[in-house]
Amino acid sequence: MADFAAQAAQYVPRLRRYALALTGDRHRADDLVQDTLERGWSKFHLWRQGSDLRAWLFTIMHNTFVNQLRHGVLRDSGVPLDDQALEVPVRASQEDALEIRDLEAALAKLPADFREVVLLVGLENLRYDEAAQVLGVPLGTVMSRLSRGREQLRRLMAEAASPGLKIVK
């Protein structure tokens, strides 16, 4: 059994990507990654050799995130977004940059349960059953959160793109 750091290192960039999308804030994202890795260290003896370490780490991150929400370390919404727009990578075109800004704003308004599923599937490319395993919920719950999360995101982004107009179903 090799050591934790050597095995976990390859997944750290992905944990950081997911954490940033989840929290919407760099510092909180890095705190979340750090807490996740510390828990990984202390629980590594429980990891089953040969099983998917990436899924295991995402599971720990999910649990850490939920604990942080519960204890008020993270607020679930109302993330300040003014700073976020400045972080948009320069390579994006102006139109893309607007869309990216709208997406971030919409993401922050999404309930955490929905945001997690939308990100695990849409950004981290987890299979639905993997997402269910990471979140510790049935597959059907993943599907309903994905469906509702994506639809909310679509409406929020459409509203942002056409100010003053409300989407009427």
Place this chain on the structure above:
Amino acid sequence: MTAISEIDLHKFVDGQLDPARVAEVEEHLAANPEAAERVAAYRRQNEVLHARFDPVLDEPVPSGLLAKRESRWSLARYAAIVAWMAVGGVAGWALRSALDMGAPQSATLARQAAVAHAVYVPEVRHPVEVGAEQEQHLVTWLSKRLGADVKAPSLADMGYALVGGRLLPAGDGPAAQFMYQDREGRRLTLYVRRGAEVNQETAFRFAQESGVGVFYWVDGPLGYALSGDLEKSELLRIANGVYHQLNP
């Protein structure tokens, strides 16, 4: 052709649809502009998510994230402990509980204590579940869970203050761990569990497990193990102090 469900649309978006059904979904979308619009929007969501967050993948990882723990606790030592647990510890416990091979309980006690010591002593943020400021609660709680009178001896005379304690699984039941720390931040743990009464001995025994020294003894229904990364003589002195406090 079966009806196209909401789930099929998401599978289509995420490339998780059975290839045999892709054509059916495409046909459905051609005939349903509303569904086609939603599918396009969901696909775009995924693209924008990647456009926004993929650059993180190319950033250098802050050195603190993985290196911090390494400096506190050298990789070599961690690897040694993990390897030893894998070979001797975990496998040993699993076999023992499955086959009840009857190896001396006390040897298991020392090993379990050393593992618990190695796992929790490096913790910076969460070394204990209940801190020393709630000592009375801690002792009451652990006594209740272990079903025996558990005490947290005071090691102040020997320069160690109680940090707190936690409840742990010990193969077939609960165990308690108290953690102590001196001014330099060196830590000792006292591990207590039931079911070590197979050998009714009270003599001190010493075991060395991957750099962690353990003095252990059995006293009535409880087994005790004091673990620390100290000189053997120093650890023995403290173990004596613990024993005499528990048996005034």
